Amino acid sequence: MYNLEFENTIMFLNYTIALSDLGTLSNMGVFSLIIINKAGGLIYQREFQAGLRKLSTNDYLVLAGTFHGVHAITRSITPKIPSVQPPSPATSSPSTTTPAASHSYPNPGVPVTGLDYLETDKFRLTCFQTLTGTKFLLFTDPLTGNVDTIVQKIYELYADFVMKNPFYQIEMPVRCEAFDRHLGAWLRGRT
Amino acid sequence: MAAPPRHATMLSISNGDKPAQTQAQSQQGTLPQSPGLRVPSNRKTIYDRHLNRSRNAESSRASFAFLFGEMVTYAQRRVTGIQDLEKRLNEQGYPLGLRLLDLLFYRSTSTSSSALSSSSTSSSPPNRPLRIITLLHLIHGPLWRLLFGRAADALEHSVSPDTPNEYMITDNDPLVNTYISVPREMSMLNCAAFVAGIIEGVCDGCGFETKVSAHNQPTDLWPSRTVFLVRFGDAVMEREKVLERSGVK
Numbered sequence: 001m002y003n004l005e006f007e008n009t010i011m012f013l014n015y016t017i018a019l020s021d022l023g024t025l026s027n028m029g030v031f032s033l034i035i036i037n038k039a040g041g042l043i044y045q046r047e048f049q050a051g052l053r054k055l056s057t058n059d060y061l062v063l064a065g066t067f068h069g070v071h072a073i074t075r076s077i078t079p080k081i082p083s084v085q086p087p088s089p090a091t092s093s094p095s096t097t098t099p100a101a102s103h104s105y106p107n108p109g110v111p112v113t114g115l116d117y118l119e120t121d122k123f124r125l126t127c128f129q130t131l132t133g134t135k136f137l138l139f140t141d142p143l144t145g146n147v148d149t150i151v152q153k154i155y156e157l158y159a160d161f162v163m164k165n166p167f168y169q170i171e172m173p174v175r176c177e178a179f180d181r182h183l184g185a186w187l188r189g190r191t
Numbered sequence: 192m193a194a195p196p197r198h199a200t201m202l203s204i205s206n207g208d209k210p211a212q213t214q215a216q217s218q219q220g221t222l223p224q225s226p227g228l229r230v231p232s233n234r235k236t237i238y239d240r241h242l243n244r245s246r247n248a249e250s251s252r253a254s255f256a257f258l259f260g261e262m263v264t265y266a267q268r269r270v271t272g273i274q275d276l277e278k279r280l281n282e283q284g285y286p287l288g289l290r291l292l293d294l295l296f297y298r299s300t301s302t303s304s305s306a307l308s309s310s311s312t313s314s315s316p317p318n319r320p321l322r323i324i325t326l327l328h329l330i331h332g333p334l335w336r337l338l339f340g341r342a343a344d345a346l347e348h349s350v351s352p353d354t355p356n357e358y359m360i361t362d363n364d365p366l367v368n369t370y371i372s373v374p375r376e377m378s379m380l381n382c383a384a385f386v387a388g389i390i391e392g393v394c395d396g397c398g399f400e401t402k403v404s405a406h407n408q409p410t411d412l413w414p415s416r417t418v419f420l421v422r423f424g425d426a427v428m429e430r431e432k433v434l435e436r437s438g439v440k
Contacts, residue, residue: 029323071354124345160256164256164257164260164370164371165370165371165372166259166263166264166382167263167371167377168262168372175372177372177373177423178372178414178415179372
């Protein structure tokens with residue numbers, strides 16, 4: 001038991017050394033958030049740490065549009081595998097095999113997603129797409145754990161403070177003070 | 192409050208050759224076809240239920256948020272300004288206040304005097320407030336608990352001698368504003384004008400002529416803190432003096 005704890009400490013030390021390379025020792029490692037609407041337009045962009053390199057507003061729009069396209073391409077190139085035709089019972093005619101059903105996705109129960117995450121040495125980009133096509137891009141430190149939980153919570157805050165706000169026009173840029181406030185408070189509370 | 196007139200026009204349009212009454216009766220006989228009111232198959236409408244049935248029932252906060260959001264959007268159509276919008280929200284709340292008052296009295300008497308209900312003379316005294324303070328306590332406590340599940344946060348009297356008819360009820364975090372972020376160009380707007388309308392309805396129902404408005408008073412801790420300014424009419428203040436002299440509580 002004691003030994004295990006000791007190992008954890010060592011690992012933690014390694015983490016802090018790796019993080020200190022970044023210049024800022026991040027508390028939880030969420031760098032920034034981008035929300036893209038279903039048409040590929042940027043509707044929200046916010047940074048959570050000081051000292052990040054800034055892009056111009058235009059570049060952010062280009063980044064959102066580009067990512068939207070890349071995401072669509074990655075989804076459409078998902079490989080299909082030839083499905084093994086189950087031996088049909090003798091009652092139905094065995095000769096008529098529909099060509100459309102001869103290829104299927106490896107895991108038919110799971111819907112096809114596009115790019116889920118992209119990782120570099122210095123950051124990890126997690127993409128979460130809602131059922132309606134809105135995309136949340138979260139830039140985190142590659143060592144940050146539980147990114148899915150963070151994204152889920154952000155989605156929840158979005159559903160609460162953006163979608164329930166009568167002054168928000170759907171698909172338009174998000175300017176909801178309560179969303180900003182709660183998002184900031186929650187991320188700060190996690191550190 | 193658009194439903195009754197709409198229903199009336201539909202009736203007047205549809206009575207081609209029959210008199211309206213027989214038309215209505217024949218419609219009642221075949222209720223499922225009537226376009227306005229939908230009746231469940233067992234003929235038990237919401238009006239057939241006991242009033243206390245939903246006493247401790249709670250409704251979903253999310254569905255209320257969506258409903259209220261749509262009410263704000265509806266009120267925003269063809270609106271000329273922020274004051275007009277607040278007036279419309281106020282008007283939406285007003286009839287609710289009038290009705291809530293009766294429900295509140297019904298429930299408070301039926302619970303507090305359930306043991307005494309057999310004899311009408313010994314039952315609880317009339318609990319309709321006669322004085323301003325009792326009325327405001329009714330709003331601050333029981334009404335707020337009925338609506339929001341908790342009491343309001345503060346009740347104050349105006350300190351200025353010029354405006355003795357002004358009272359303030361404070362809610363640190365109004366439920367109706369939880370999910371609403373007002374755009375910067377409309378920063379004066381407070382959607383709790385709807386609640387102000389409810390308060391106005393309650394006061395009017397009690398016979399206190401009032402104007403109620405909602406105002407933003409944010410603090411660092413409570414960014415959506417709202418003050419409801421209750422302004423009683425001159426007649427009310429006059430009566431209040433008479434009641435004070437005669438010692439009515």
